[in-house]
Amino acid sequence: MADDSARKRKVRGRKIRDDRSSKEGRRAKKELARKASNAGERNGDSPLSDPGEVAPEPFVETDAVQSLRGRITGWLEADQPVHLIGPTGCGKTALALSAAAERGRPVVWINGDEAVDTAALVGDHAGGERYKEDDRFVSGVSKQTEIVRERWVDNPLSVAVREGATLVYNEFSRSDPAAHNVLLSVFEEGVLERPGKRGDDRSIDVHPEFRAIFTSNDVEYAGVHEQQDALLDRFVGVHVDYYDDETEREIVRSHVELSDEGVETVVDATRALRDDLDIVVGTRAAITAAKGLAVFDGAGNSEASENGQFDDDLLAEVFTDVLSPKVTGDQTDVDDLRSRIREAI
Numbered sequence: 001m002a003d004d005s006a007r008k009r010k011v012r013g014r015k016i017r018d019d020r021s022s023k024e025g026r027r028a029k030k031e032l033a034r035k036a037s038n039a040g041e042r043n044g045d046s047p048l049s050d051p052g053e054v055a056p057e058p059f060v061e062t063d064a065v066q067s068l069r070g071r072i073t074g075w076l077e078a079d080q081p082v083h084l085i086g087p088t089g090c091g092k093t094a095l096a097l098s099a100a101a102e103r104g105r106p107v108v109w110i111n112g113d114e115a116v117d118t119a120a121l122v123g124d125h126a127g128g129e130r131y132k133e134d135d136r137f138v139s140g141v142s143k144q145t146e147i148v149r150e151r152w153v154d155n156p157l158s159v160a161v162r163e164g165a166t167l168v169y170n171e172f173s174r175s176d177p178a179a180h181n182v183l184l185s186v187f188e189e190g191v192l193e194r195p196g197k198r199g200d201d202r203s204i205d206v207h208p209e210f211r212a213i214f215t216s217n218d219v220e221y222a223g224v225h226e227q228q229d230a231l232l233d234r235f236v237g238v239h240v241d242y243y244d245d246e247t248e249r250e251i252v253r254s255h256v257e258l259s260d261e262g263v264e265t266v267v268d269a270t271r272a273l274r275d276d277l278d279i280v281v282g283t284r285a286a287i288t289a290a291k292g293l294a295v296f297d298g299a300g301n302s303e304a305s306e307n308g309q310f311d312d313d314l315l316a317e318v319f320t321d322v323l324s325p326k327v328t329g330d331q332t333d334v335d336d337l338r339s340r341i342r343e344a345i
């Protein structure tokens with residue numbers, strides 16, 4: 001079992017354990033903020049968020065977490081875009097948002113996917129505005145002119161460079177590399193060109209406080225879309241992996257109401273499965289398994305939950321449910337997964 005005093009020593013920052021009701025309250029507030037900003041996006045309003053709004057909660061700050069975040073914020077201070085690369089569910093997004101929030105500048109979030117093109121990043125024409133001008137300059141003569149004015153709507157990258165925000169571009173390697181050509185001049189010359197925009201303000205000077213954090217899954221980074229070298233050359237890469245066991249325990253504890261012993265059992269099982277299985281078993285899987293055990297095992301109040309001695313069958317069933325979405329196959333493959341989980345734990 002983890003030594004409680006050692007754990008307390010290692011945890012930095014604000015108190016991470018909380019009662020369920022205040023956790024629920026925070027969650028509801030964040031959900032409201034998320035909805036509000038989605039509504040803003042739909043209405044063509046700014047995609048900027050307050051740093052406090054994006055700071056991940058709960059967020060534990062062990063030495064390992066602080067040291068990684070310090071590297072990210074340090075490189076941002078040195079005016080370098082940071083590329084966070086690591087396996088699924090290891091904490092890249094939480095780390096990126098926490099580093100972005102720490103800067104205290106507004107934050108702009110972009111999610112990479114196949115549909116992201118230059119216009120989605122920079123902006124686009126959103127139809128025209130028509131209005132009539134009635135010229136009655138000469139008495140008795142009326143001349144009506146219909147004027148169509150094009151309406152341009154800036155998308156997240158334009159807003160971020162203009163406002164000096166911290167851009168968090170999640171899973172950026174999922175987008176088509178051609179969409180990222182506009183980033184080259186942003187980082188090289190400090191100018192964002194807005195293709196398609198007419199007029200003098202076709203380009204925007206990049207605000208001196210603009211910074212960017214990109215995240216990529218290591219497998220996708222290597223295999224999905226190869227991004228152009230010229231762009232990757234301008235990034236610094238921070239490679240992240242799963243945290244140490246103490247940090248993973250802290251993370252699970254911060255998300256789930258379960259005894260320390262129960263959390264330890266779940267994290268030990270997660271780490272054993274990570275080594276033994278050929279599918280990715282991230283920290284998110286540990287959190288989900290702990291949530292399941294807290295419910296299936298008497299809402300975390302049973303004797304087993306107290307001492308972490310869960311029934312082996314229950315533990316194997318819970319982990320099978322958590323990990324089976326990653327198995328592409330039929331019932332035989334799931335049965336095979338279940339027996340491999342049993343062996344591993």
Ligand SMILES: Nc1ncnc2c1ncn2[C@@H]1O[C@H](COP(=O)(O)OP(=O)(O)OP(=O)(O)O)[C@@H](O)[C@H]1O
Binds near residue numbers: 065095284
């Ligand atoms: N320092 C932390 N404190 C609290 N929870 C954390 C921390 N780091 C990660 N987590 C939690 O661990 C889970 C996985 O983290 P996250 O989503 O950041 O991983 P990721 O690497 O971005 O995953 P993916 O590759 O799937 O996008 C999330 O539930 C997140 O809330």
